[in-house]
Amino acid sequence: MKGISGNQRVVIEHVKPAVDHGKFPIKRVVGEEVVVTADIFCDGHDEVKAAVLYRVAGKKKWAEAKMDFLGNDHFRGVFTADTYAPFEYTVMGWADHFTTWQKGLKKKFEAKQDLKVELMIGVELLDSARQQADTREKKKLDKAIATLQHKEDVTTAVITAISPEISNLMYELTDRTNATYYDQILEVEVERKKALFSSWYEIFPRSTAKNPGKHGTFKDCERLLPEIATMGFDVLYLPPIHPIGRSHRKGKNNAVTAQPGEPGSPWAIGAAEGGHKAIHPELGTLKDFKAFVSKAKSMDIEVALDIAYQCSPEHPYVKEHPQWFNWRPDGTVQYAENPPKKYQDILPINFETPDWQNLWKELKSVVDYWIEQGVNIFRVDNPHTKAFPFWQWMMGEVRREHPDVIFLAEAFTRPRIMERLGKVGFTQSYTYYTWRLSSSDIRQYMHELTQTEMREYYRPNFWPNTPDILPVPLQNSGEAPTITRLIMAATLSSNYGLYGPVYEFGVNTPHPGKEEYTDSEKYEIKHWDWHKQTRVKEIITNINRIRKENAAFHTTWNIHFAESNNDQILAYGKADKANQNIMFMAVNLDEHNVQEAMVKVPIAQLGILPGYPYIVHDLLRNEKYTWQDEWNYVRLDPHVMPVHVFRVEQSYAIS
């Protein structure tokens, strides 16, 4: 019987949340709740009580959150990760003899049975609780004991014995010697709020020059910061800023051979000038870069860098660490390929190298280096083509020293792989949003992201476009789809991003037959009139302001879809935790025709009072309508404005 605690009768099963049964931590930002559920039961007829135990990792003492019984042996308790530190949690449960006795006493009293011995048992239970009681509590207990011992007035004795006051007191003082502790301690990775609420903007720094024909610089980028701050973005993400390889350099529109003077793809990293820790000379110096980062920070914009662990054929690693690459029998390094496609300008790293420890250290040192230069956010290119154990180790090590660092996984690949990247530690992840177009597809995808185990480890970041993807609905399109894809990204997901300025400028010509841009900025330097005002730019500015001002948009997990009698009208609501800030959106998915619908506002979930009229205030257009109860009418003309972003304004406060 070694190792068995035989008198621990309570069983605790199915404790959730737990990612892969606790193999990975769940993720929260500071101040977020953790709702813990479990099946908890005991042999026999004893009443079971349970509590969530939680603490900052490393502390000894547990805090306790009482769990509520939901029926069918299911319990639920809640705690808040209110400190910026990793948390731990587990569950305890015990057979509660006092509650069991109370329940029996009540039934026997109702059945008019003799309660003499019962009340004696009650006195024993109250008396034994005195051992744990302080002076004030002892006084209460003694008073209750006296009442139970007063044989003439059984009714008062019973009322006292089952009173909430005595129940609460006895919950605190109950003997938990035989309590069962769940056999796992589960972990919460707690991150800063930006992990959950961020607005990304992606630009190619080489396209920021004032004058055409010039290569943009960090100084040019610095000049653009007020423009970007006005638009309301708080992360400015730059594609790789490192020297670009010359051999096999790609030309305009991904041509196999570059013409003289063509700049190549920034993702073909490494040249004589250096590798992942060097800066492309034409962008400026390290000093320029640091000045730019610091200026951005002063405007509440964080600069995010691209981490693309791959090499051009001239990358210094190839000569210095040939063992990190796959060599072919003809003496060349294996380039990237997806047969029959070949990417000769890019050499992948061989993660099966026996020298993997040195490789890992070097790759981590790249991140460390840029952290030293003031960068705290990294967008990771194609993480799904590098080994998962590496990511888990690298991000874990980096965050131990720098908990503020955010990693965004750029993976558009198979579901299990995208999920795994979230599990091994990526803060945020690209998603399939880009291809979820219909009402039912969007609802189903949001369900998957927010109502399944994914919610615990996968923070979506919705991108309507990227330099790699000009999705079909945006191709050669008018303004309506540009607006709807933007507004849905920004209001469905608390993390979202845009690749600009093509988005707000309506640059939307596809490369024939592909979901890509023609004359893609990936292969050439563009010249933009950065200060041009467009209607889409105005809407971006507005929605970013609305997102900041309305707490309902600061999380992704609070989505409630509305029924709609028209598939072309997607409607959904979000409310903050206290239901003080309630937003309701309606989107016309048909870019050509006016659509109208009756939509069923999920008023119970959003905290809208039934039976009273409420105002829905469109913050984009500053229009107000009076609605009541669940079913209400919307009409959206794509040629005028294909979306409503309503704030719900109630005259009657919810108590």
Place this chain on the structure above:
Amino acid sequence: MKGISGNQRVVIEHVKPAVDHGKFPIKRVVGEEVVVTADIFCDGHDEVKAAVLYRVAGKKKWAEAKMDFLGNDHFRGVFTADTYAPFEYTVMGWADHFTTWQKGLKKKFEAKQDLKVELMIGVELLDSARQQADTREKKKLDKAIATLQHKEDVTTAVITAISPEISNLMYELTDRTNATYYDQILEVEVERKKALFSSWYEIFPRSTAKNPGKHGTFKDCERLLPEIATMGFDVLYLPPIHPIGRSHRKGKNNAVTAQPGEPGSPWAIGAAEGGHKAIHPELGTLKDFKAFVSKAKSMDIEVALDIAYQCSPEHPYVKEHPQWFNWRPDGTVQYAENPPKKYQDILPINFETPDWQNLWKELKSVVDYWIEQGVNIFRVDNPHTKAFPFWQWMMGEVRREHPDVIFLAEAFTRPRIMERLGKVGFTQSYTYYTWRLSSSDIRQYMHELTQTEMREYYRPNFWPNTPDILPVPLQNSGEAPTITRLIMAATLSSNYGLYGPVYEFGVNTPHPGKEEYTDSEKYEIKHWDWHKQTRVKEIITNINRIRKENAAFHTTWNIHFAESNNDQILAYGKADKANQNIMFMAVNLDEHNVQEAMVKVPIAQLGILPGYPYIVHDLLRNEKYTWQDEWNYVRLDPHVMPVHVFRVEQSYAIS
């Protein structure tokens, strides 16, 4: 990087089956298959291969079953627990460079690219496999290498390289240095076949006397064995055979006070004559009991005893081990109660006693004692009122020495509790079948039992009645419900049981307002004409024979329900593993009216050849019909026979 194997790139997740993530073993009987599934993937574009590893626990060497790729990173492999011993299994996966190369080669060949370097890589791969190869394999490899090196004939080289012969050879010889092993070794508890296929018959031995007014004995029971053997049962289960307490003894119909001469309930165990290891003197001696057990065995009937860990007030334990009971302030032991109901004839054991280790040892010694007397099957009374850790320990210890021992859990309680009893080791479990009456309820319940994780640890045993339960459909009923409840129990579940002879004699008068028998045998001695023939008895005899003769009935997991256009007609099929024995049942759930239906035979799942007629042969009535394809007609008159038990007989063998 301690503890990390950095170049193991493959990830293995969600390995199933695994009960509570491997906390408990899965259950199989000898010869049953284990179908293992997992999500297995790798970074990048490499092809992934995987295998199930399995072995008899304690052996060092793993056997290997290749897993098939099912799409979406999901794999499936199968092995058979073909030895009567506990098994272990796990999963391995690896990035398969040869398969990756084959796939690329094929695509490049189709794209008419130059394959010179590709074929050189192939030669390297084949050559490195030579290290693991035996002489015969080396010869094959050398031949392939020569073909690949023959620069003039690229087509033959490609055909050779991607041939099944080379693929299979390279699968065997592949370098698995960097393979990933799943981080858990999972367990299979392998039991004897009776754990999955058994027919139980329950009788009160005290009601077996030849003459009225007499107390039945083991000798009387012995005399009845040929009758029971003829009916086809293979487990004969007896309620407790121990001395019955005298104080607070219950009378007829559970009267609070017994009249002089009333025998009391056999579950009020313990008296001056002894406790759980003693025999009620009127039943006979230990020698009689052993003779009876041995005689039964000679007729392929195993005697099952009742284990009811509770005591009458005179049980020797009360004086010898007062610390095992709950004492009340008035100096009495707490009796069982479910307030306001009181069971003063039964004292429950306090599993929270600090002396739990001695308690456990003593309780286990009861089982050990009866095993010594030749008993190998135990029906455990109310296991849900004794601590789960005790059961897990006790059954584990007993099975280590006596793997043949079968425990049946008599628990009709909440789902999580019944599930837990299965997990901690009960071989078989009572179920909610007794209350699943409608077509949809039965389908849903069978789904839960056979298509969820329960299938891995919970072996149902279907009882249409018990001494405690005369369910509503059987109360004051005609023959039809008696037949349908019997036939469904016996054909839905491979384990089933009856409480007789009331079942076959149609004793079905309820105690007013209860799902219990009036004049219940629990409180009085009955006298039955054991040799009386009834139609129900004939049907029992037939269905037990049919069950034995048709392998499709030897498992519960092979159920396939048929669509039916009439809710009153429930239809389902079962086939053995090879689809050699195919059974199809139709049941009229309406006891009053003739019902007809078109039912959709699941021919694909049962292995019935489409497009050809087949015979359905009713084995109960020896009638034959010719059916074809899926939809066929049935008509059942409850006044004639409310069920069909068809064997499907095909003229065209399935190749």
